[in-house]
Amino acid sequence: MSLFWRIFSLNAAVLTVAALVLLFAPVTVSATARLAEALIILAGTALTLVANAAMLRVGLSPLARLTRVMTTIDLLKPGTRLSARGHGEIAQLITTFNSMLERLEAERASSAGRALSAQEAERHRIAQELHDEIGQTLTAVLLDLKRVAKAAPEPVADQLLQVQESTRNSLDEIRRIARRLRPGVLDELGLASALRALAGEFTTAGLSVRRQVGSDLPVLPKDVELVVYRVAQESLTNAARHSAAQHVDLVLARTDFGVRLCVRDDGRGLRGAAEGAGIRGMRERALLIGAHLTVESGTTGGTAVQLEVKA
Ligand SMILES: Nc1ncnc2c1ncn2[C@@H]1O[C@H](COP(=O)(O)OP(=O)(O)O)[C@@H](O)[C@H]1O
Ligand SMILES: [Mg+2]
DSSP states (O other): OHHHHHHOOOHHHHHHHHHHHHHHHHOOOOSOOOHHEEEEEEHHHHHHHHHHHHHHHHHHHHHHHHHHHHHHOOSSSSSOOOOOSSSSSHHHHHHHHHHHHHHHHHHHHHHHHHHHHHHHHHHHHHHIIIIIIIHHHHHHHHHHHHHHHHHHHHHHHHHHHHHHHHHHHHHHHHHHHHHHHOOOHEEEHHHHHHHHHHHHOOOOOOOOEEEEEEESSSOOOOOHHHHHHHHHHHHHHHHHIIIIOEEEEEEEOHHHHHEEEEEESSSSTTTOOOHHHHHHHHHHHHHHEEEEEEEETTTSSSSEEEEEOOO
């Protein structure tokens, strides 16, 4: 039914009932209404208005639902659709809205895909340059230092040894940065080893990362592995940076549909914090491979990030 006829019939129903009540009720109105008569008419009018408002509220409720969804919709949490019943204008509006969401979600996923692959390519390039250019230069400097230290007199040789040490530390740091930018182990040794290295990297005096990677994992495409790795990396970064936790559990297990990554800490929990670039980034990556991501405060405190991947 069109919106016009919907509202018209609701009003007509209310007015008809009011007229019937007037016809069959034992009421009369004098030419100049008496107080009792005026009160009855006022009460009747109020009742009619209330009934009208209630029916309009019911009749227009699909629009209210639509407005609610429109104001709260988040393209990074896809899948929200309204059910459209009937054939009227409201149903048509809802159907149009649903198909608009479909298009926006697809567009969002593909633009996120383009941005992320550009970002990964850039990281790859920087990691390679760090490794090949600065890494090689520092290695050459280290060899020179070694040679010079051998020929140098005693006090200078000692100092040169210290310079060698700090150069070696810088080299290690550069390798670490390059690895973080581009998880080479992921390509070389696979996801399980890359996650082991990641867990090791985040284990410090105050934080222990317990890692549990299933041995029966299905073979995952390279881009899916990268998403799992990046989500684990961001979750561990957040746990280390925000949670004040002592333990983090990093679990990657096989499920009926694919794999599930779960990173759970025993820290202070989200406490209503707004999602920042990190969590939004995880959502974008999840969207890219059709995975489902949830970030929530655990029932027993702490924060849990879950990535459900369909293989
Ligand atoms: N494991 C966690 N424990 C406690 N708070 C967290 C955790 N992860 C995220 N948060 C909260 O959520 C916010 C948003 O996280 P994120 O999107 O990664 O942005 P960023 O890390 O850049 O602040 C953080 O600022 C923090 O307040
Ligand atoms: Mg973060």
